[in-house]
Amino acid sequence: MGLLPAGTVQAQAITERTRQKQAAEKEQADLRQRLSALKRDIDQTEAAKGNAADALAASEQAISRANRSLRDLALEQQQTESRLAQLVRQLNQLSAQVNAQQAQLSRLLREQYVAGNEDRIKLLLSGDNPNRINRELQYLGYVSQAQAKLIDTLRANLQAIRSNKAETQNAKFELEEIAQEENEQKQTLEKEKAKRATLLSQLSTRLSAQRKEVGHIEQDQQRLSSLVDRLAQLIEQQKKAEAEAREKRRQEQLAKARAEREKRLAEQRARAAERAAQAAKAGKPAPRMPDPSDAIDDDEPPQSASLGRNDTVPEPQSENFGKPFASQRGQLRLPVRGDLAARFGSRRGDGPSSRGLFIRAAEGAEVRAVAGGRVVFADWLRGFGNLVIVDHGNQYMTIYGNNQAILKRAGDVVKGGETIATAGNSGGNEQSGLYFEMRHQGRAFDPLTWVTTR
Structure with missing residues (x-):
């Protein structure tokens, strides 16, 4: 009934949490790799060099990563604390x-110990009506079954307590791990903020000049x-x-269904041939052989094969995402509260x-x-700093x-209204x-x- 060794529990908790994080990272690794290659290609073909904002890129990216990690860790901490509270209640x-x-x-065992087997022995030696003796013995059997069921239930609950304590300990170790990561990310954030502030003071004159250069703005x-x-090309x-x-x-499903039909048809022919041989031996007319036309048309899959069309995750739905983006014209809201400092078409x-x-x-x-959609770019880009692009379809x-x-x-x-970033002045703004x-x-x-x- 004791807990697992502390080292073992901690290793399991950390390993499981790390495994989940690695799995999530692996799912998006291919897309991020393609986007990184695309961004490198743009940078390599860029004519303008020596842009002052480029000196801020690494620091601003690090600040962005640290803030995102802190937000993710806060959410994870909240979920883990909720799970821990639920485990305590259980x-x-x-x-x-x-x-x-x-x-x-304890009460039942004490009563059974006091009574011993006398009840059954007295019944057997009483010389009473056999039917009554049988009924009483059955009653005692039901009592024994109830006792056995109680013992089984107690044993199951004791095992549940052991499992609960192990899960509780795992949750506590996860909270400790989260707290340690939060502390590390906070230190990283402060360090990068200080580095960026130093760079800004050093580059302020160059940044101001380049913001006014028509060539830089156009580029x-x-x-x-x-x-x-x-x-857009990548999405297509x-x-x-x-x-x-x-x-x-779909073609694989069709081929599989076709092979199964041919196998069933061959088995039917074999059975029919065997019956025909037996009928000939008995002097009876031979049964009809299966015709290949009895099989389902190859042009369409059978109903069982149609399940293969439902193997992809559908586009996510939210209050607006599920109808064409164009139909939401006039219903959208600006993404952040604040003053409108520059309008579309205004001269810079x-x-x-x-x-x-x-x-x-x-x-x-x-x-x-x-509105709802899918993030197709989330990285630093010269002139725009930490940049997010969401594809809404069409x-x-x-x-x-x-x-x-x-x-x-x-x-x-992402869903419409979901927080995707925090406002700032990255990119030398x-x-x-x-x-x-x-x-x-x-x-x-x-x-x-x-x-x-x-």
Whole structure:
């Protein structure tokens, strides 16, 4: 009834938690690898070099990762604490049941010890009516069965208590591990913030000058457009690959169903041939041989094979995600609360017109997805800092730039209104806030024609 050795329990808890984290990372590794290759290709073909904001990239990425880790750890801690509280409640209930069952069993065993086997012996030697003796013996048998059932239930509850205590200890070890990771991430965050502040003070003059250069602004916009176009190509390639994979699975199902039909037909023919031989021997007419036309048409799979079409996860649903993005025009809301500092089409000094909005907001303010979709980019990009791009289907994308922290990873499915980032001034931006764009087929359009402020 004792606990498992502490070292063993801790090793199991850490191993299971680490395994789950590694599995989650592995699921998105391929997508992140392709996106990294795409970003490297854009960087290598970039004409502008020596951009002052590039010096901030590593530090701003580290700040983003640390903030995302702290948020994830806080959520994990909350879930683990909830699980721990539930385990404690279950333990209290089980302990109460065990105490009551032990008291009941103790009373029954004491009564049985006092009575011994006299009841059965007296019945057998009483010379009473055999039917009455049989009924009494059956009654005593029922009592013995009830005692055995009570013992089995007690044994099961004792095992449940041992399992509960082991799970409780695992949860405590996980909380300790989470607390240690949180402390490490906080130290990393403070260190990177200090590093970025130092870099900003050193680069302030160069950053200010480059923000005003028309060439840099145009290159930033071209870089983002190039990224959006390539992401669209990547999405189409992925859809094509998924369609091909589904068709391949369908063909495999068809082939499997066809092979099963041919096998059944061969078995029927063999049995029919055997019956025909027996009929000929007995002088009777031979039964009809199975006709291949009796089999199901090869052009369509049987009903059992149609289950293979349901092997992919459907697009996630939320309050808006489930109907075309275009139908939500006029119903969307801006992704962050704040002042509208720059509008779509406004001039940036002597540079090109803005293709999005800049919403001034406090550092750390929550940035929310305007509608459900899938994150297709979550990384640092020159000119836009920590950048998130969400694909909403039908070649609609929303773009969220200059974030302090990115809270989602490429490949994540998000719901409308879900927090995906926190506002900031990454990428060398002067003010804290969010740069927001909406695009269709790669072309930017005015978000204010799609949102409501009510």
